Amino acid sequence: MTKNHACKAFIISLSIFLLAACVTNQQSKRSNSNIYGASSGESAEFYLAEAQKYENDQAANFKLKAASVFAQQQRFEQTYETIVSFQPTQLTPNKRNAYYLLKGESALRQQKPFEAIRALQSVTSPELQSPAWNLHYQLISADALQANQRYVDAAITRIEAKDLIKDKSQFEQQMQLAWQELSQSPLGALESKRSRAESYDAMAWLDLAITNQRFANNARLLSEGLNSWSKTYPEHPAYQYLSTESMTVRDIEFLAPKKIALIIPLSGRFSSVGGAIRDGFLAGYFQSRQIQGEQPEVVIYDSANGESIEQIYQNAMFDGVEMVVGPLLKNNIDELTRFNELPIPTLVLNRLSSDFAPANMYQFGLPVEDEATQIARYAMRNGQTRAFVIDAEPSVGQRAMQSFTQAYEELGGTVVQTATIGRNQDPKEEITRLLGVDKVEQRTDELQNLLNLPIESSGHGSANADAIFLIANAKRARIIKPYLNYYYAYNLPVYATSNIYNGTSNTRIDNDLSGIRFTDSPWMLSTNKAISKLKNNLAKTLPSSSKNLGRFFALGHDAFMVVPEIGQLSALPDSAMEGISGLLSIDSYGRIKRQLAWGHYVKGEVQNYIER
Known part of the structure; x- marks a missing residue:
């Protein structure tokens, strides 16, 4: 916890x-x-x-x-x-x-x-x-x-x-x-006192406190410990003084499958993505086995083998699988949503567009909506209540803009202006319109013609904002950010989604991105020594674990790690799990939400940014 x-x-x-x-x-x-x-x-x-x-x-x-x-x-x-x-x-x-x-x-x-x-x-x-x-x-x-x-x-x-x-x-x-x-x-004082305790009462209270404290960060072990304590000290009154959270943990039904199916595309158009997820899933498996010992058997199915997803699902059940992770693609997941309840717990690797999901289905993906919402909340916490939004990413831009706007306005913020820049469009016209510079220049031209005198434009627009939300990949952002600087928006904080970072930075060409802050997974940003060490160990054997496919590797890794924690995360709304794809929690619809880390460009180099 x-x-x-x-x-x-x-x-x-x-x-x-x-x-x-x-x-x-x-x-x-x-x-x-x-x-x-x-x-x-x-x-x-x-x-x-x-x-x-x-x-x-x-x-x-x-x-x-x-x-x-x-x-x-x-x-x-x-x-x-x-x-x-x-x-x-x-x-x-x-x-x-x-x-x-x-x-x-x-x-x-x-x-x-x-x-x-x-x-x-x-x-x-x-x-x-x-x-x-x-x-x-x-x-x-x-x-x-x-x-x-x-x-x-x-x-x-x-x-x-x-x-x-x-x-x-x-x-x-x-x-x-x-x-x-x-x-x-x-904990040491409790254990020392317990070693000298003689009365049944003292031992009961001390054992309960030791169990509660020793396993405070592991809900599964806490649940097992509390159940063991209850058998040793049946109906002892000390139990009623536990926190509500600890009492709830005791009764959680943890998923403990002995056999897990991983259903992902391993051939065809999305094979590289599926391969990265598989590698991450197996990395999580071996990491857990090294630390905790025996792990469930993993059976991998190719969702692109020509069979329907329903048939693959039936095959997995016939093989004795007790938990399914996958599929990845939304059209495959849609096939499963035709059922009101799935026969075994299923963790799909994407986010449904609607709130409805069959019973026994959990959703875990990399939706840009989580990032946009996090950025909106961060801006509002920092007193930035008026924002410009620039969408230069056709694939996810509208979803990101909608999520940002909804979260931002719910918190009392105002989206002052938006700009949509097409894939091959020169961004200058949209940027000047967004900032109000076009009106200033038009007024300057009018005055110059009227007075027949040369007048220098200030470049300052009439619209004002406290922050800019940019949805763009690194290539597009390298063109857009200089325009923002040129037209006097250089003093506004610019926030971006993870699209702006592909896992590597080049100080020569990325210098124009300096100052941009963005959300991304801890894995991509190497936020701690443990992640850095694991990345270095896997760099040669699993190249898919870094760069562009690194986020899918992290998704696969955390998909394996989260399976035994789903019961806890579902039962305790305030609980969360540290993953390499983010801080993970589950909402009431069974959707795993990610709280991401922050990075920023400094002189063309990506560095970790400590959220304030």
Whole structure:
């Protein structure tokens, strides 16, 4: 699971703080009982006055009574000042526990947690005191341990005191606080405490916390661990304190096929694309086998062998396949959409144009719509609320423009002007119209003819925008970007889709692209050392893994990797999986969405761009 651990840790810490404050208030209310031992009805000032009349042991006894009254009145500053004015050795042994409790609690209230825990640890045989006294002592000790960041010790102290708690709301608060403290504890501290645990309760709580933390980033293992814990500790109440997300993970039905079919074109027009997907799929297979051991059997079918896709699908089922990945081409996928439900889980390698899909079908492709939407959201986050859009890519331009415009306007942005540039069209006319430069030049010519004087055009258009969304390949963009610079749009950020990058850059010819930011897969941009290492290892044996076909290689790789995670991604809307094609999540229609990385051209060279 892709949780923000720093944020999660902060939330847990804040929850502990707030809940501890609530619990402290309840303890304060309980303190009006005779826990502190002062019962004569005299004031603290009376006892302090009496102490002035005596020395040594007798004075200490009166000061102890004064401190007890101060504590009953929640005047812990005065309690602390009084209690540290004499030594416990001045008291008889049967009164020293009262001294240490008063000193520990008052020190804790004075933000002296280390002094508090030292005093409280000096108490002897608290179980011989009254149940109310012992409970108060145990919970104050837990608070002191927590204040010293000894979270696991604080939690176990609360858990072991639970049988002393008679109030239901207080019981619930203490158990919630115990679970939050266990969740805050380092895994090593939990395991160390577990190795010394003796009680069934302590072992149950610790094992649950260890399982929840150890497998926090692997939903499958977390599910298995939670189910194993439930069998070991059936109906144990600790389970109810798990987060809703963890509870959901336990009940997820993970896909665990023993045999997977990969249906892709391996002959004909799209064979190179199919080959790249196959190579990526097998690379994912071998990578997983190296890390996790045995993997499902993979059977590969050529979707371009002349048979209908329905027949190939039936052949795969006859061969005992339990999961299908593919087909790739939309016309093949359309054949499958005639069914209301597919007989086995199927991950098609493209995105349907409509929201309808048969049950048991998931969609995973490289749609430009994801990129356009991401760019629109990024521009709006950066306060760029007015945009020009340039479509110079006939194959995907309209889809990209439509997705960008929809997402942008939903967020409150305005598309000021659009320009569509044909494949063989000189872009100058459309660029000048887009920027409003044509009107400026026309007005300049009119004034020059009227006044019969030479007038220099400023080149500035009347239309204004904060950003430009460019849909073009690198060849077309090398022509368009200089026009933008020439007509004074050089200061506007230019965003582009991955079409602008083919996997390599040439500083000599790509210098004109400098400044353009674009979305692309982590694989294409080599966003981390692990990806760079894998690319280098595969460069010679699998040349299809880089350059133009690299995105399809990444698609194939992640298609294998995502199969066991589909259950988690479907059940947990906020979960995501790190892939080499992007950060992957699933929407309610079974479509795998990609959050892509960012690159930008700097002096003609592509570099990673850290999203701000």
